[in-house]
Amino acid sequence: MKTKAALLWGLGQKWEVEEIDLDPPGHGEVLVKLTASGLCHSDEHLVTGDLPIPLPVVGGHEGAGTIVEIGEGVDDLEIDDPVVLTFLPSCGRCSYCARGITNLCDLGAALMMGPQLDGTYRFHARGEDVGQMCLLGTFSEYTVVPVASVVKVDKGTALDKAALIGCGVTTGYGSAVRSAEVKAGDTVVVLGAGGIGMNAIQGARIAGARYIVAVDPVEYKRKRAREFGATHVAPSADAAWKVVSELTRGQLADSCIMTTDVAEGAYTGSALALVGKRGKVIITAIGHPEETTITASLLEMTLYEKQIRGALYGSSNAQHDVPRLLELYNTGQLKLDELITREYRLEDINDGYEDMREGRNIRGLIRY
Ligand SMILES: NC(=O)c1ccc[n+]([C@@H]2O[C@H](COP(=O)([O-])OP(=O)(O)OC[C@H]3O[C@@H](n4cnc5c(N)ncnc54)[C@H](O)[C@@H]3O)[C@@H](O)[C@H]2O)c1
Ligand SMILES: [Zn+2]
Ligand SMILES: [Zn+2]
Numbered sequence: 512m513k514t515k516a517a518l519l520w521g522l523g524q525k526w527e528v529e530e531i532d533l534d535p536p537g538h539g540e541v542l543v544k545l546t547a548s549g550l551c552h553s554d555e556h557l558v559t560g561d562l563p564i565p566l567p568v569v570g571g572h573e574g575a576g577t578i579v580e581i582g583e584g585v586d587d588l589e590i591d592d593p594v595v596l597t598f599l600p601s602c603g604r605c606s607y608c609a610r611g612i613t614n615l616c617d618l619g620a621a622l623m624m625g626p627q628l629d630g631t632y633r634f635h636a637r638g639e640d641v642g643q644m645c646l647l648g649t650f651s652e653y654t655v656v657p658v659a660s661v662v663k664v665d666k667g668t669a670l671d672k673a674a675l676i677g678c679g680v681t682t683g684y685g686s687a688v689r690s691a692e693v694k695a696g697d698t699v700v701v702l703g704a705g706g707i708g709m710n711a712i713q714g715a716r717i718a719g720a721r722y723i724v725a726v727d728p729v730e731y732k733r734k735r736a737r738e739f740g741a742t743h744v745a746p747s748a749d750a751a752w753k754v755v756s757e758l759t760r761g762q763l764a765d766s767c768i769m770t771t772d773v774a775e776g777a778y779t780g781s782a783l784a785l786v787g788k789r790g791k792v793i794i795t796a797i798g799h800p801e802e803t804t805i806t807a808s809l810l811e812m813t814l815y816e817k818q819i820r821g822a823l824y825g826s827s828n829a830q831h832d833v834p835r836l837l838e839l840y841n842t843g844q845l846k847l848d849e850l851i852t853r854e855y856r857l858e859d860i861n862d863g864y865e866d867m868r869e870g871r872n873i874r875g876l877i878r879y
Contacts, residue, residue, distance in 0.1 A: 512532075512533050512535075512653065513530050513531070513532060513533070514530070514531060514533045514651050514652045514653040514654075515528060515529070515530050515531075515651065515652050515857060516528070516529070516531050516569045516634065516636075516648065516650055516651035516652070516857075517569065517570055517571070517650035517651070517857060517860045518531070518567050518568065518569055518570070518636060518641060519557055519558060519566055519567060519568050519570055520566060520567045521566060522558065522559070522560050522566070523558060523559070523560075524558070525861045526570060526650070526860045526861055526864070528857055528858050528860065529636060531569075531634055531635065531636035531641065531651075532634070532635040532636065533633055533634055533635075533651075533653055533654070533655060534632075534633045534634075534635075534655065535580065535582070535655070536580055536581065536582030536585075536655045537582050537583075537627070537629065537631075537633075537655070538582055538583045538584045538629075539582060539583075539584050539585060539628075539657055539658055539659075540582040540585070540627070540633075540655050540656060540657050540658070541578050541580065541581050541582060541585060541588055541594075541655070541656060541658060541661060542578070542579050542580035542581075542582075542653060542654075542655050543576045543577065543578055543579065543594060543596065543653065543654055543655075543656060543661075544576050544577050544578075544579045544652065544653055544879075545574050545575070545576040545649055545651065545652060545653065545654065545879050546574075546575055546576045546577070546670035546671055546674065546878070546879060547574065547575065547576075547670065547671040547674040547876050547877060547878045547879065548571045548573060548574040548649035548650055548674055548876070548877045548879075549573035549574070549674050549675045549677070549678065549679055549706070549874050549875070549876055549877075550573075550855075550860070550863045550864060550867060550872070550874065550875035550876065550877065551572065551573045551678050551679055551706060551707075551874075552705065552706065552707075552772055552797075552867065553572065553598075553678070553797060554570040554571060554572070554644060554650075554864075555772075555864060555867070555868070556773075556797055557570060557644065558864075560800075561773065561797055561798075561799055561800065562623070562797060563623070563800060564622075564623050564624070564625055564642065564644070565624070565625045565642055566642070567636065567639060567641045567642065568625060568641060568642040568643065568644055568648070569634050569641055569642070569643055569644065569648030569650055569651050569654070570644045570648065570649075570650045571644055571647060571648055571649030571650035571651070571877075572596075572598035572644045572645035572647045572648075572649060572677065572678055573596075573598065573649060573674060573675060573677040573678035573679060574595075574596045574647065574649030574654075574674045574677055575593070575594065575595045575596060575664075575668075575670040575671075575673040575674040575676070575677060576593075576594065576596070576670060576879075577591060577592065577593055577594070577670070578590055578591065578592045578594060578661075579591075579653070582655075585658055587658075587663075588658065588661065588663060592663050593663070593664050593665070593666060593667075593668050593670055593673075594661045594662060594663055594664065595661075595662045595664055595670075595673050595674070595676050595677050595829075595833050596647050596649060596654075596656060596660055596661060596662075596677050597660055597661070597662055597677055597681075597824075597829040597833065598622075598645040598647060598660075598677060598678045598824070599613070599614050599616065599619055599622070599645070599660075599823070599824045599829065600616060600618040600619070600621070600628075600646055600657055600659035600660040601613035601614075601616040601618065601659055601828075601829065601830070602616055602617065602618050602659050603659075605617040605618070611828060612826075612828075613828045613829060613830065614823050614824040614825075614826055614827055614828065614829075615823065616659075618657075618659055619823075621646060622645050622646065624642070625642025625643065626640070626642060626643075627643070627646065627655070627657065628646070628657050628659070633654075633655040634648065634651075643656075645660075646660050647660060647677075649674075649677070650857065650860060650877065652857070652879050662829050662830055662833040662834070664833065664834060664837060665834075665837070668837060669847075671851075671876065671878060672840065672847040672848060672851070673833075673837060673847075674876065675706075675847060675850055675851070675874060675876075676833050676836050676837065676847075677833075678824075679706040679707050679710055679850070679874060680710045680713075680836055680845070680847065680850070681710075681824060681825055681827045681829065681832055681833065681836060682707050682710070682795060682822075682824050682825045682827070683706070683707040683708060683709065683710025683711040683712075683713070683714060683770065683795070683825065684710045684711070684713060684714035684717075684825060684827075684832075684836060684845070685714065685822070685824060685825015685826050685827035685832065686707070686710075686711045686714065686768050686770065686793050686795045686822045686825040686826075687699065687701075687711045687712075687713075687714030687715040687718060687720075687766075687768060687825075688714045688715075688717070688718050688825075689822075689825055689826040689827060690768075690791075690793045690795070690820060690822035690825055690826045691715075691765075691766035691768055691791050691793045691820075691822075692766075692791070693714065693715050693718040693719075693720050693765070693766060694718065694719065694765070695718070695719030695720075695721075696719065696720070696721045697715070697718070697719075697720045697721060697722075697764075697765040697766065698720065698721060698722040698723075698724070698755060698758060698759050698762075698763075698764045698765055699711075699715040699720045699722070699723050699724070699764060699765065699766050699767075699768065700723075700724045700726060700751055700755060700764045700766070700767040700768070700782075700785050700786075701715070701723065701724070701725050701726065701736075701741070701767075701768050701770060702726045702748060702751075702767060702768065702769045702770060702771055702778065702781075702782060703726070703727060703769065703770040703771035703772065703796065704725045704726070704727040704729075704732040704733065704735070704736040704741070704744075704770075705727075705732065705770065705772065705867075705873065706850065706872075706873055706874040707770040707795060707796075708725070708727070708732075708736075708768070708770035708771075709735070709736065709739045709850060709873055710739075710850075711768045711770055711795070712725055712736055712739045712740045712741050713739050713740055713845055713846060714825075715740065715768075716739070716740030717839065717844055717845070720740075721742075722742050722743060722755075722758050722759070723740055723741045723742050723743070724741065724742070724743045724744070724745060724751050724754055724755055724758075724764070725737075725741035725743070725744045725745075726744070726745050726746070726747065726748055726750075726751045727744070727746070728746050728747065729870035730746075731870060731871070732870065732873075733745075733746065735849075735873060738846070738849060739846060739849070743758070748778070748781035748782070748784075748785060749781070751785060752784060752785055755785055759787070762787045762788070763785060763786055763787030763790060764785050764786045764787065764790055765786065765787070765789075765790055765791070766786060766790060766791045766792070766793060767782040767783075767785045767786050767790070767791075767792050767793070768793045768795060768822075769782055769792065769793060769794050769795055769796050770795050770796055771796045772796065773796060773797065773798065773799065774794055774796035774797060774798035775798070775799075775802070776798075776802055776804050776805040776806060777805075777806060778796075779792065779794070779805040779806070779807055779819065780805065780806045780807040780808075783807045783808065783811065783812070783817055783819070784808075784811075786817055787815065788815045788816060788817075789815070789816045789817070789818075790815070790817050790818070791817075791818045791819075791820055792817070792818065792819045792820070793820055793821075793822050794819065794820070794821045794822065795822045795825070805819075807819075849873075850873050850874045851873075851874055851875075851876045852866075852871070852872040852873045852874060852875065853866060853871070853872055853875050853876070854875070854876050854877070854878050855875055855876070855877050855878075856877070856878075857877050857879065860877060863875035863877065
């Protein structure tokens with residue numbers, strides 16, 4: 512079949528929207544008609560090369576839609592089922608899935624490759640095979656994905672809002688609730704109040720944090736952060752240190768979650784300085800692949816038992832957490848509508864990324 516999709520053909524180029532070919536679903540796969548896709552910063556990393564995957568690729572890894580065709584060997588999904596696509600597949604059988612650490616499923620290795628799990632491609636354009644961002648490619652009206660990437664949700668779910676749970680909401684919420692293990696009464700710093708950071712703020716609020724300090728150089732982000740639960744804001748990590756030190760009488764924060772546009776080595780030192788004894792620094796933002804140096808006080812790490820921990824998908828378990836987050840939305844505890852700052856047609860995707868780079872969006876959304 513034909514579908515309209517946004518493709519990246521080379522580093523530093525713009526997204527190109529064109530009509531391309533899409534194969535029917537193979538064994539263990541389904542064809543999904545997308546309702547909406549979020550514009551996560553990770554697709555921008557494809558453009559800059561910070562996430563080095565083979566090109567061309569159909570971008571997008573934060574989406575939701577409806578199943579329209581089912582491949583062989585799929586027996587637990589039906590046509591018309593509403594689904595959230597999860598950017599991390601889980602097989603349910605590998606050693607990590609068996610332990611419930613589904614965000615680290617062995618299938619994750621396929622994320623940086625391009626083709627589907629069997630090594631063949633579903634999208635084709637201009638005579639070439641085209642990869643899928645995170646096995647998904649949600650910048651397309653239709654896509655074929657493995658069942659390992661699908662979470663079935665209740666009929667009637669607002670799929671446009673649910674799209675954001677495919678990456679940003681789950682990653683941010685999980686970074687606070689699961690990776691940082693925020694407890695009632697904690698003081699939490701969120702470094703970078705964008706699409707992921709706002710959800711780390713929401714996670715910290717729902718977990719019962721006493722103080723949540725949002726740090727962002729952009730005034731609009733600081734203003735909006737209060738809506739999601741920030742009790743204090745600061746324009747820089749240095750300014751935040753003064754705020755946190757005063758609030759905690761020098762004990763400093765219990766955790767600092769790094770959700771900046773890019774993870775820089777230097778930010779890690781600032782983040783470690785913001786947390787106190789047993790404090791955790793959570794690295795959620797994606798760093799440059801060639802950057803291997805961080806500067807931080809090793810003495811403080813030992814004497815104060817500080818920790819640095821990476822967080823992939825907020826250490827979440829999609830089959831459990833996606834429906835749970837929708838329930839939190841339905842009970843009014845998790846804000847989703849407020850995350851969507853602007854909506855775009857697929858044809859205007861480059862405007863959406865321009866707005867993100869310029870700090871105008873919490874999240875941009877493509878509605879199909
Ligand atoms: N670990 C994961 O599983 C995972 C999943 C999704 C996204 N990510 C990554 O998370 C990061 C954030 O993504 P996003 O979609 O929220 O991006 P975004 O562009 O919406 O937000 C980034 C925010 O960081 C702010 N910022 C920039 N420099 C800063 C600084 N020095 N101090 C404080 N704030 C600063 C920006 O103003 C912006 O508000 C990206 O690197 C993305 O690739 C990781
Ligand atoms: Zn993402
Ligand atoms: Zn697995």
